[in-house]
Amino acid sequence: MANVPSHPFSPEALAERHGGSYRWWVLLTVMLGTMASIMASTIVNVAVPDMSHQFALGQERAQWLSAGFMAAMTISMLLTPWLLDRFGYRRTYAGAMVLLMLGGIGGGLGRNIDWVLAMRAAEGLAAGVLQPIPAILILHTFGRHEQGKAMGIFGFGVVLAPAIGPSIGGVLVEGFGWRSIFFVVVPFCVAALALGQRFLPHSSPGSATINESRRRLxxxxxxxxxxxxxxxxxxxxxxxxxxxxxxxxxxxxxxxxxxxxxxxxxxxxHPMMQLRLFGHHTFSWGGVVAFIYGMALFGSTYLVPVFMQIALALPPSQAGAVLLPAGFVLALTIPVAGRLADRYAFHRTLSAGVLLLAVSFWLMMTVGAATALLTITVWAIVGRIGLGLVLPSLNLGAVRALPMDLLPYGASGINFLRQLGGAVGVSLVGIVLEWRLRVHAGDPIRGFHETFFLLGLICMGAVLAAWRMQPRPQDPADANPPPA
Known part of the structure; x- marks a missing residue:
């Protein structure tokens, strides 16, 4: 007689109960939760003008609607290993989804800006806990030959959230006011909670059980x-x-x-970040790539729309229409990139992706007031193809060789470094752009071109670091077999 797993919600029991499709249900569960957190992060931007008017906010106060979320998210990312170890996948995921949902509902019902900012921080805390969980579960649930494919499908769903979020938010703000955008996350959270209770294991990473007294925060x-x-x-x-x-x-x-x-x-x-992670060759260079990549990605997310509206004098709707095809290309690229990550060395696809991102920034230096919108769209698509190649390879390559006990710390650490790099990148781009616009007061396009050149140089640093991620079998730190 076959051995029956001791806990009805152990990974083995769940896989036996739900059959061959179980791993895909796990993927759908974590994808919905991550989409909800990303939606909460991006959708509020379209409501900032309305909220600033209602609460009489200056720019310094209004920017904390986004900065507060980012700060809380960055801080809570390193909490995920401790939460998973003490409470397991199921309860950690459920707690984060409940907090995200309550933050959305509370923000929508808020009567003063301090309360709304507190709810944004609550959403950010939940989003930070959620971010590392998908990579950990994919590496535990899928075989090595399917991990890239799974990460690609996961990425396809996740990038749709920021692509459609602002469009949905704009319609809601115009039709129902700024409060309505806070409630968008609720159906995603409800669906993710229901699926999590059915498909996520009770256990913690690398263990069949959880021990609530095992380690202190x-x-x-x-x-x-x-x-x-x-x-x-x-x-x-x-x-x-x-x-x-x-x-x-x-x-x-x-x-x-x-x-x-x-x-x-x-x-x-019991540290929050295991510094011995940096003794692993692929993780240490992956951390460098994640930080630099975060700087370029978040910096360009700020720079490109501002460039099109200020330097090229395009209305917001037209600027959004120019970028929309690139968003769909990104969504289609990521599944393909996931399959490439299963077939080819990840440092090759990762280097190619960051290189394409750098090229797209330098191509934007050719854009002027007379440039056709189709040309701008093509240059944006080049960058989005690069982003699509980067995401699966970075998430898998940096942590795949880690031993089981370090896997949660590695996934949290990579997300933390990317998010921290993003926070630095947004401010760096803002500072450099303001400086170059002041230097070229009569020619703003030139100021933007020089800032795009800087982003391209930053990306080239990531290309060099990505190539250094090439696994070295002779290094014991990189010789650990991947989880099955």
Missing amino acids: DWPGLVLLAVAVLCLLNGLVHLHDSAHGTAIALLAIATAGAAGFLVRQRRAE
Whole structure:
């Protein structure tokens, strides 16, 4: 007689109960949750003007509708390994989905801006916990020959969220007011909760059971991380204005907080970030790629729409229409890239993707007031093809060779570094753009071109780092077999 798994919601019991399609149900479950978190992140941007008018917000206050979400998300990413170890996949996922849903409902019902900002922070905390979970589950649930395909399908669904989110948000704001956009996440959360209760295992990564007393949360490390991230983001914001003394003080505190966090991680019994991850060749270079890639990706997300509306004088609707085909190309590229990640060395597809992203930035330097919209669309598509090649290869390549006990930390660490790079990239692009526009006061297009050139150079740094991710079998740190 076959052995029956001891827990009805262990991975083995669930796979036996649901048959060969079980792994795809797991993929759908985590994809819906991630789509909800991304939707919450991006859809609010279209409502900022209406909210600024209602609450009489200045630009510095209004930007925290996005910056507060990003800060909370960055901080909570490193909590995922501890939550999974103590509560398991099922309860961690359910808790994050409930928090995301309550944040959306609370934001939509908010009567003052402080409450709305608090709800945005709650959504960001939930989104940060959710981000590393899909990569961990895909590596645990799918065989090596299907991991790239699964990551590609996951990416296809996830990139649709930011592609359609602003369009849906614009219609809702125009028809029902800014409050309506906060409720968009609710149906996604309800569906993800229902699927999670049915298909996600009760266990924690690498273990058939969970032990709620196994390890304590590193509270000092969490506080130091929060201080470092919040002071960094605030300091970068103040670099845009005349408060340079405040900016320098905040950045100094951020540096001290980051140094304290690293010292704490080295000494803590149960650290939030396992520094021994960086002893693994592919992860350490993957972290460099993730940080630089985050800078370029988030920086360009800010720069391209501003370029088309300010330098080219396109109306918002037309600028969005120009970028829409590139969004669909990205969604179609990612599944193909996932299959390539199963067949070819990930450092090759990763390098090719970042190189295409750099080329797209440099091609934007040829765009002027007389350039046809079709040309701009083609240049944007080149960049989106590059993004599609990067996502599956980076998520898998950086963590695939890690031993089982480090897998949750690796997935959290890569997402954390990419998000941190994004926060730095947005501020860096804003600072450089403001500087170059001031230098070229009579020729704004030239100021934008020089900023695009900088993004291309940043991407070339990621190309070099991606090529260094080439696995070295002779290195014991990279010789660990992937999970089945």
